[in-house]
Amino acid sequence: MKPVSPGSRSERRRSAGWLMRIVRDPTALFGVLVLALLVAAALFAPVIAPLDPNKQDLAARLLPPFYAEGGSSEHLLGTDQLGRDVLSRIIHGARISLTIPLVSVTLAGVFGTAVGLLAGYRGGKTDAFIMRIVDTLFSFPGLLLALTILAVVGPSFWTLAIVLSLRIWMVFARMTRGLVLSAREAEYVEAAELVGASPVRIMVRHIAPNLTAPLLTLAVLESAHVILSEAALSFLGLGIQPPQTSWGLDVAIGRQYVFSAPWLIILPGLAIAVAVLGINLLAGWLRVAADPQESAKRYAASADAPSAWSG
Amino acid sequence: MNRSDHLLEIRNLEVVFPTREGTVQAVRGVSFTVDAGESLAVVGESGSGKSTLARAALGLIELPGRIAGGEILWRGRSLLDKRVARRIRGREISMVSQDPMASMSPILTIGTQMTEVMTRHLDIGRREAFTRAGDLLEKVGIPDPGRRLGQYPFEFSGGMQQRVVIATALSCDPMMLIADEPTTALDVTTQAQILELISSLQKDLGLALLLITHDLGVVAGACDLLKVLYAGEIVESGTADQLFHRPHHPYTAALLGSTPRLDVKADRLMAIEGHPPDLRHVGGGCTFTPRCPHATTRCASASPVLQPSGVGRAYACWNPLNGLQGRDPSHGGGRA
Amino acid sequence: MGRYLLKRLSQAVLVVISVMVVVFVVTRLIGDPVAVMLPLEATEENRALLEAQLGLDRPILAQLGDYVVDAVRFDLGDSLWQRRPAMDVVLERLPPTLLLVAAGFAFGVLLGVVIGVVSGMRPGGWVDRAAVTFGLLGVSLPQFWIGLVFIVFFSVGLGWFPTSGSGGIEYLVLPAVVLGLPVVGRIALVTRSSMIDELNTQHVKDATARGVSRTRIVMVHAMKGAGIATITIAGWELIGVLAGGAVVVETVYAWPGIGFTAMQAIERHDIILVQAVVFVVAIMVVTINIIVDITYTMLDPRVKFDRVS
Numbered sequence: 027m028k029p030v031s032p033g034s035r036s037e038r039r040r041s042a043g044w045l046m047r048i049v050r051d052p053t054a055l056f057g058v059l060v061l062a063l064l065v066a067a068a069l070f071a072p073v074i075a076p077l078d079p080n081k082q083d084l085a086a087r088l089l090p091p092f093y094a095e096g097g098s099s100e101h102l103l104g105t106d107q108l109g110r111d112v113l114s115r116i117i118h119g120a121r122i123s124l125t126i127p128l129v130s131v132t133l134a135g136v137f138g139t140a141v142g143l144l145a146g147y148r149g150g151k152t153d154a155f156i157m158r159i160v161d162t163l164f165s166f167p168g169l170l171l172a173l174t175i176l177a178v179v180g181p182s183f184w185t186l187a188i189v190l191s192l193r194i195w196m197v198f199a200r201m202t203r204g205l206v207l208s209a210r211e212a213e214y215v216e217a218a219e220l221v222g223a224s225p226v227r228i229m230v231r232h233i234a235p236n237l238t239a240p241l242l243t244l245a246v247l248e249s250a251h252v253i254l255s256e257a258a259l260s261f262l263g264l265g266i267q268p269p270q271t272s273w274g275l276d277v278a279i280g281r282q283y284v285f286s287a288p289w290l291i292i293l294p295g296l297a298i299a300v301a302v303l304g305i306n307l308l309a310g311w312l313r314v315a316a317d318p319q320e321s322a323k324r325y326a327a328s329a330d331a332p333s334a335w336s337g
Numbered sequence: 338m339n340r341s342d343h344l345l346e347i348r349n350l351e352v353v354f355p356t357r358e359g360t361v362q363a364v365r366g367v368s369f370t371v372d373a374g375e376s377l378a379v380v381g382e383s384g385s386g387k388s389t390l391a392r393a394a395l396g397l398i399e400l401p402g403r404i405a406g407g408e409i410l411w412r413g414r415s416l417l418d419k420r421v422a423r424r425i426r427g428r429e430i431s432m433v434s435q436d437p438m439a440s441m442s443p444i445l446t447i448g449t450q451m452t453e454v455m456t457r458h459l460d461i462g463r464r465e466a467f468t469r470a471g472d473l474l475e476k477v478g479i480p481d482p483g484r485r486l487g488q489y490p491f492e493f494s495g496g497m498q499q500r501v502v503i504a505t506a507l508s509c510d511p512m513m514l515i516a517d518e519p520t521t522a523l524d525v526t527t528q529a530q531i532l533e534l535i536s537s538l539q540k541d542l543g544l545a546l547l548l549i550t551h552d553l554g555v556v557a558g559a560c561d562l563l564k565v566l567y568a569g570e571i572v573e574s575g576t577a578d579q580l581f582h583r584p585h586h587p588y589t590a591a592l593l594g595s596t597p598r599l600d601v602k603a604d605r606l607m608a609i610e611g612h613p614p615d616l617r618h619v620g621g622g623c624t625f626t627p628r629c630p631h632a633t634t635r636c637a638s639a640s641p642v643l644q645p646s647g648v649g650r651a652y653a654c655w656n657p658l659n660g661l662q663g664r665d666p667s668h669g670g671g672r673a
Numbered sequence: 674m675g676r677y678l679l680k681r682l683s684q685a686v687l688v689v690i691s692v693m694v695v696v697f698v699v700t701r702l703i704g705d706p707v708a709v710m711l712p713l714e715a716t717e718e719n720r721a722l723l724e725a726q727l728g729l730d731r732p733i734l735a736q737l738g739d740y741v742v743d744a745v746r747f748d749l750g751d752s753l754w755q756r757r758p759a760m761d762v763v764l765e766r767l768p769p770t771l772l773l774v775a776a777g778f779a780f781g782v783l784l785g786v787v788i789g790v791v792s793g794m795r796p797g798g799w800v801d802r803a804a805v806t807f808g809l810l811g812v813s814l815p816q817f818w819i820g821l822v823f824i825v826f827f828s829v830g831l832g833w834f835p836t837s838g839s840g841g842i843e844y845l846v847l848p849a850v851v852l853g854l855p856v857v858g859r860i861a862l863v864t865r866s867s868m869i870d871e872l873n874t875q876h877v878k879d880a881t882a883r884g885v886s887r888t889r890i891v892m893v894h895a896m897k898g899a900g901i902a903t904i905t906i907a908g909w910e911l912i913g914v915l916a917g918g919a920v921v922v923e924t925v926y927a928w929p930g931i932g933f934t935a936m937q938a939i940e941r942h943d944i945i946l947v948q949a950v951v952f953v954v955a956i957m958v959v960t961i962n963i964i965v966d967i968t969y970t971m972l973d974p975r976v977k978f979d980r981v982s
Contacts, residue, residue: 165688165962167916167954170935171695174947177939178700254815258921261817262936277818284836288825295818303813310809395882427884434882439875442894444901444974453893454884489974505883 047315054311060304067120075114079271082108088287104289106279112289116297119273122266123301126183126256127249130191135245138195139237142202146210147229157203160196168193169258176264186265190255194248201244202237209236239316247309250302257298273298343370343410344513344545345394345430350407352389352398359617363389363402365569371513376539376546378556378577380592381566384613390566391517391549395430396422428458431506433535435518437499441490448486451505458509473504477534496527503534513545514538520555532559553596557581562649565589568614568624571643575650585646585657587629623655631656681966685959692955693744696948697737701729744952752946754938759949763931767953769839770919770930776849777922778914781856782907788857789864793899794891796869804861811858816918820851820925837927848926852918856910860903867902871895901973908965912958 048054067074083105091104091112103112145156172189179185209215215232223231257274259265266272273294280290352364364386371377381387389402396416398404409416411430416422426432434440441450451473452466461469467486474482477500490498499519506514516535520528536559539546548560556563556577564574565588573586584590591609611628622637623629629636635655643653707723724730727750728739743749752759792804827847828836834847871877872895880890920932927933931950938946970976 162688162691165912165958166692166695167912167951167958169917169920170932170951170954171692173920173935173939174696174951175699177942177947178944250813257815258817258917261815262921262924264939274815274817277815277821281821284821284824285829288829291818291821291825295815295822298818299814302815303809306809306813392882397878397882399878423884423886426882431884432879432882434875434879436875440879442876442880442898444897444972445894450880453889457886457889458884491975509884 053307057304057308064120067117068124071118075117077111077114079115079118091289115271119271122272127252129187130252131245131249134191134195135198138198139202142199146203146206163196181264190252205237209233243312250305344373345371346410348408351405353405354402361616371545374543376560377562378548378560379564385566386569387549387566427454428509430513431511433506433516433519436522437502440502455508477504495523499531515547517549573652583659585652586654587631588625681963688959689955749949750945754941754943759946763949763953766931766934777852781853785857785860786864788861793865793868808858808862811855817921823847848922852922863906864903867899871898
C-alpha cells in the first residue's frame, strides 16, 4: 500500500462518494445491510423481539417453525425444549454477537496498534524483541489455549472478551509495524524528520493517516473471526453461559434434539453464518475500496477478461 | 487471404485500452512493413504506444487492451488469428524485452527456460535441446555454459542475463527479432556491448530486426530505418541517416536535441517542454501542437497526414523543418 | 543446513516452553487448580491433601522449575480422571486425531489448490465466481454448525453416514470433510490470488512472447510460484486444523482423538490431562512450522538456509 499524504484534496473528494459507491456495489450493500440489521436487532432487541427470550412455556415446547408442518404464526421460528421462542432468542443473541467482537477487537486493536507503533517507530532492538514475541505467539495453539484458560479462570462475558482479544492483537501489531515502516520511508516523513518535527507530531500528522484505512479494514475482518470464535467457544460450553443467550450456545442446546427438532441447530447457526458472511463481504469491499491500485485492477478485470493475456 | 510480400506488414493498426476514466487510444492508425534482413527502429517517448506496438507485432495485446482496427500480417498470414500467432511466436518471431532480470521466472533454471521453447517448436528432445542451449550461450559470449544452464536468473548480472534472453530468443532460428528497449535496464558500458551483440547477430544470421526504443542514441549504429512515433502515430519515417541529419518533423528534431551524441558538439541537451497528449481525449489537429515551437493556427485545427517526400521518406507536419518547402532535401542514402 | 536446523529447533523448544509457562501461570496463579479439581463438597483436609499431592504447597518458582523440567522429560503428571500418566492417555488418543487431521487436511488442500488454480486462470469467469463464493462460504460458516447440519442431512435425513463415533471409513467421511471445508475455502482464495499475480508477472508475459505454451506457463511457471506462496498458508491451515478445528469437529462427531479428550478432561476438571494435550499439540505445531520453512527453502532457489531469520 502506497502512503498517502495527509488530508489531500482527492482523498476528501473520495470520501464524499463513499456512500454512493457502497450502494452501487451489491456485495458491499449486502454486507452493510446485514450489519445494520444486526446493530438494529442488538439495540432494539426488547422492542423487536415478539417474546421474552427466557420465558418458558412447557406446554408449547419443541414447536416447529412456520415453514414446517405444524408451524404457527405465534412462534415464527418455533420453540426450544423449554418452549422458549427461537426468533426472540436469535434477536437477543445479536447483542452478544455484536458486543463481544466490539469489545475484543477494540481491546486487541488498541493494544496491538500501540505495540506495532512502538516497534515500527523505535526500530532496532525494541522492534526485534517485540516482533520475536509476536512471532512466538503466532505459533501458539490458539483455540486449545483459549479453552484451557477459560476452563481454569471460568467463562464469563469479560474473560471471553479478553481471551478472544489475546488471540488476535498480534495481527494488529504486525500490520501497524509494517505500515509505519513503509510510511517512514515516504519522502514527506523524512522531510518532516529533517526539519525537526517532534516524533509525536510526525506520528499524528504524517503516519497515522496512512494507518486508518488498513487498520479499519483489518478490524472489520477480525470481528468476523471473533464472532466465529465466540460461537465455537459458546458451543463447546466455555463461552457465554445461560441465562445469557448466544447463537453458539443455542446450537449447543439444540444438539440434543438433532433427530426431533433440527431447526434448533439450523436457525441460530444460520444467524451466525449470515452475520459473518456480511462482515466478510464488507471487509473485502473495504480492502479494495481503500486501495486505488486494487480497485483499478478490479475495473480492468471486470471490463472483459477471459484471461490475463489474450493470445 | 491477405497477401503481402513483406515479412511483417502492419496496416492501419489501432489499439485501445478501456479504463474507468475513458478509452485510451494507444496506437492510432500505424502502418509499416519489415522485410527480411532489414533493421527498423521505432522511436518514441514513454506512452507513445511503442511497446504496445512491439507486443502487437507478436499478436499479443495486454488486457484490457484490444485491437480496434487494422491488420497485422506475418508473411501474408494474420497474427490476429491466435492459432497462427501461437505457432509463430518464438519460432519465427522472437522477442527480447526491457528488463532481463524480470524477463525470466526467478524460480526455474536458465536451462529449463531455454529448452522449453525449443522442445515445443523444434522436433528435438530435452537432451538435444540442452546441448543446443549450451552452444547458444557460448555464441552470445557466456563462458562455462554447462554450469550456467543449471543456475537461476538471480545468479547472473543484468548484462549476462540479457545475453541469456537473447540466446533464448535465437534458439529456434527465427526470421525476425523484436527488441523492446533491450538496453534500458542496463548500465552504460553493458548497453554498448548488448547493442553490439544484437547488431552483429542480426547481420550474421540475416535476421530482420524491429528495435523499439526511446533513445535515438541506441538507434545510431544498429538500425538502417527509423520511424518516429508520437501519441500513437508515426510522425516521421525514413533512413536513420536522413532523420539524424535532416529531420523534417519538429518532434524528431526535438528528440535529437535531447539525445547526447558523440559526433555532434552541443553546449547542452534540450529537454522537450510539456507533456505528451492525453490519449483518452484526442481532438482534431496535430497532437504535437502544444509542445511545438513552430505551431500555427492551422496545426491546432487540422491534423496533418503522413505524406511521402522522396524515396522512402515521409512526415506528418504542416510546417516541416530544414527548408522542405520549395526544395526537396532528401538525397542519397535513400531506401532502395 | 545443519546450523539452520539447530537454530530452528532451539527456537521451537523455546516456543513450547513458553506455551507451557503460559499454561502454568494461568492455572497456578490466575486460577485455583485445586478448587477446579475438587468436588464441591470437599473438606479442608481434602484440599490440603491434593495440594501436597500436586506439590502446590511449595514456593511458586520451585513449582515452575519442576514443571518445566518434568515437561522436558515428557512427564506431565497423572490424569486425575483416568488415574494414569496423562501422556499415556494423550499418546493413546493421538492416532485417531492424526488420521482425521491427515484426511481433512489432504481433502482441503487438494480441492483448494484445484479450485484456486482453475479460477485463477480465468478471473471473472463463472468458475471463478463460483469458487470465490464457495471460498467465502468456507470461511464464513461456523464449522461446528456445518458438522451438525451435515449430521441432520446426511446421517439423520439420508442415512448415508453414522451420526458420530468411530469405526470404519464411513465414520471418517463427514468429520474429515467438515474439518477440511474451511481449508478448501482459504487455500482456494490464496492459490487463486497468487495464480492471478503470477500470471500477471513480467516473466509470464515474456514467456508468452518467447513462445512458451499456455499450458506450460500455467502448469510450470505460474503453479510453481503460486505453490511457494500456498505452502506457507497451508502450514498455517494445518496448525489451525490441529489446534482448533480438530477440537470442535471431534467434539461434534464424538471422534475419540485428543481434541475430544481435551473437552472431556475439561468437563471432568482434569487440568493435568488438558495440559498434556496442549503440550503435545504445541510440539506438533512447532514441528509443522519447521517443516514448512524447510520445504519453502527447498522450493525457492532465492532463499538460502543461512539467510532465513
